[in-house]
Amino acid sequence: MGEAFYLQKGANLVTKENIENVGGSLQNLPLYLNPPPMIPKYTTISIAMDATPSSTDHEYLLLLLPTSASFLSPYLAVLLVACSLLWLFPGGPAWALSGCRRRPLPGAPGAFAALAGPAAHRVLAALSLSVPGGAELLSFSVGLTRFVVASRPDTAREVLASAAFADRPVKDAARGLLFHRAMGFAPSGDYWRALRRVSSNHLFTPRRVAASAPRRLAIGERMLEHLSFVAANDGDVAVRQVLHAASLDHVMDTVFGTRYEAASQKGAELEAMVKEGYDLLGMFNWGDHLPLLKWLDLQGVRRRCRSLVRRVNVFVGSIIDEHKRRMHDGGGGGNGGGEELPGDFVDVLLGLQGQEKLSDSDMVAVLWEMIFRGTDTVAILLEWIMARMVLHPDIQAKAQAELDAVVGRGRAVSDADVAGLRYLQCVVKETLRVHPPGPLLSWARLAVHDAHVGGHLVPAGTTAMVNMWAIAQDPELWPEPEAFRPERFAEEDVTVLGGDLRLAPFGAGRRVCPGKTLALATVHLWLAQLLHRFEWAPVSGGGVDLSERLNMSLEMEKPLVCKARPRW
Numbered sequence: 189m190g191e192a193f194y195l196q197k198g199a200n201l202v203t204k205e206n207i208e209n210v211g212g213s214l215q216n217l218p219l220y221l222n223p224p225p226m227i228p229k230y231t232t233i234s235i236a237m238d239a240t241p242s243s244t245d246h247e248y249l250l251l252l253l254p255t256s257a258s259f260l261s262p263y264l265a266v267l268l269v270a271c272s273l274l275w276l277f278p279g280g281p282a283w284a285l286s287g288c289r290r291r292p293l294p295g296a297p298g299a300f301a302a303l304a305g306p307a308a309h310r311v312l313a314a315l316s317l318s319v320p321g322g323a324e325l326l327s328f329s330v331g332l333t334r335f336v337v338a339s340r341p342d343t344a345r346e347v348l349a350s351a352a353f354a355d356r357p358v359k360d361a362a363r364g365l366l367f368h369r370a371m372g373f374a375p376s377g378d379y380w381r382a383l384r385r386v387s388s389n390h391l392f393t394p395r396r397v398a399a400s401a402p403r404r405l406a407i408g409e410r411m412l413e414h415l416s417f418v419a420a421n422d423g424d425v426a427v428r429q430v431l432h433a434a435s436l437d438h439v440m441d442t443v444f445g446t447r448y449e450a451a452s453q454k455g456a457e458l459e460a461m462v463k464e465g466y467d468l469l470g471m472f473n474w475g476d477h478l479p480l481l482k483w484l485d486l487q488g489v490r491r492r493c494r495s496l497v498r499r500v501n502v503f504v505g506s507i508i509d510e511h512k513r514r515m516h517d518g519g520g521g522g523n524g525g526g527e528e529l530p531g532d533f534v535d536v537l538l539g540l541q542g543q544e545k546l547s548d549s550d551m552v553a554v555l556w557e558m559i560f561r562g563t564d565t566v567a568i569l570l571e572w573i574m575a576r577m578v579l580h581p582d583i584q585a586k587a588q589a590e591l592d593a594v595v596g597r598g599r600a601v602s603d604a605d606v607a608g609l610r611y612l613q614c615v616v617k618e619t620l621r622v623h624p625p626g627p628l629l630s631w632a633r634l635a636v637h638d639a640h641v642g643g644h645l646v647p648a649g650t651t652a653m654v655n656m657w658a659i660a661q662d663p664e665l666w667p668e669p670e671a672f673r674p675e676r677f678a679e680e681d682v683t684v685l686g687g688d689l690r691l692a693p694f695g696a697g698r699r700v701c702p703g704k705t706l707a708l709a710t711v712h713l714w715l716a717q718l719l720h721r722f723e724w725a726p727v728s729g730g731g732v733d734l735s736e737r738l739n740m741s742l743e744m745e746k747p748l749v750c751k752a753r754p755r756w
């Protein structure tokens with residue numbers, strides 16, 4: 189950095205002339221300084237004020253003489269200018285370095301940390317509106333990664349439905365956790381297609397989802413028993429904890445065919461592993477966007493992944509071995525396509541034959557991903573719904589009146605009742621609109637080759653996202669978008685399964701969520717059970733805080749705590 193030296197007037201002064209005379213080198217300049225400075229060769233000096241002495245002026249002349257790092261200063265200056273130019277390029281540095289320099293996309297300059305905050309969906313929505321044409325498609329950079337985000341249904345469809353965006357960018361953590369061998373991150377080749385076939389033909393068929401209803405019902409009943417106990421003791425309900433435990437129990441049952449006992453040692457171990465996985469996948473890792481940092485692994489992502497993968501392999505591996513033994517002994521639960529026997533996902537995968545057959549390590553990746561995807565999303569969505577029920581007692585009462593009409597108060601809700609609960613289904617849709625668990629559709633897409641979106645060229649290797657939250661908040665598509673009004677779905681039936689891009693919380697196209705029917709069946713049933721048996725109210729003196737935090741999914745920042753009073 190520079191160092192200040194003062195030259196007293198009257199001495200043999202540095203003037204503009206003698207600086208020019210020495211051509212930038214100060215070796216011969218008579219500088220009267222105490223102590224005399226060491227001025228390295230080729231030092232550039234700047235004069236902070238006019239150095240020509242005036243007769244009346246008794247002030248000091250200030251020179252800024254760079255000492256250390258002075259050799260670099262011209263290069264630094266060039267670098268700074270270059271960085272500023274890259275930064276100011278529409279879309280930021282990654283786009284400036286791409287082949288799209290001549291025809292830039294609408295872009296926000298240097299949105300470097302757009303994804304790093306707790307409300308990336310809101311930041312991106314605001315950025316998209318601040319740039320002309322940005323709502324259709326906005327380009328931005330995070331480190332050296334090129335991004336585009338679509339915030340209109342037509343461009344969202346172009347991204348989600350196009351074969352060009354059939355891959356996903358694989359984050360370091362996802363690769364570290366071996367998720368590139370699971371369905372969600374596998375590249376869109378034969379292996380991924382085989383997994384999708386297995387999921388649509390065996391794992392998530394409507395018959396299998398229907399056949400697992402008694403298990404969902406039983407888990408819901410256990411949840412109600414627990415809540416009755418809390419209510420009898422006039423306790424406050426920590427909703428997230430209750431829903432998370434139920435959801436993990438459900439996914440464990442569906443995937444492994446095992447009951448999850450939260451209090452047991454195995455249960456606690458599983459909880460800890462799931463939590464560590466969420467943390468790793470949900471955290472913003474600079475290494476995903478800056479190659480040097482990836483190599484340095486400063487956030488310790490790879491180290492933590494290695495340790496988690498070891499534990500997961502032992503845990504899931506032992507469950508697979510148990511299933512193999514049982515099948516060998518003739519007591520297996522499933523036969524791959526065996527819809528007549530519910531079985532669990534392990535049975536189904538072990539029963540696959542021929543080309544569909546998976547290795548043990550691939551099976552671990554697939555099963556582990558299901559645990560991840562299934563637990564978090566369902567519990568988070570239900571917590572938002574319950575928060576809205578506490579916040580809007582009129583809407584809660586309307587849903588309960590419907591339950592009383594369809595189910596009555598004398599018996600428990602059954603899976604078959606759900607079809608008749610139209611208003612309750614509207615409540616779920618409205619929550620998916622206002623609080624989608626994946627506001628940026630969770631995991632983005634990657635352009636496998638050059639493609640056009642909204643008339644713009646998006647080069648291969650670009651990460652493409654859809655801001656579903658922004659679309660669902662667009663006043664041109666949704667009148668009074670910030671109002672929570674389930675009735676809007678009674679007035680117009682909008683599907684949430686991917687056919688209408690005004691509201692596609694499960695994504696759309698070839699990578700649409702395969703678990704959507706199972707997820708909705710679970711959410712509808714448990715919500716019906718919770719509202720049928722209890723009235724939900726705020727804790728005394730407390731309200732509901734709707735602040736958001738986007739980790740792997742969009743969670744309530746302050747977990748919901750409320751009262752549950754038995755209705756009958």
Ligand code: HEM
Pocket residue numbers: 348371372373384557558559561562563565566569625626629630631632693694695696697698699700701702703704706707
């Ligand atoms: C409320 C619950 C859920 C929501 C909101 C949700 C949402 C999503 C979204 C937005 C995607 C990306 C879709 C796209 O790229 O177009 C996705 C993918 C996926 N989801 Fe879900 N999901 C939910 C529940 C589940 C469940 C219960 C499972 C399984 C047990 C599951 C398994 C998956 C898998 C495996 C993928 C990756 C598919 C692929 O890349 O081919 N999800 N989900």
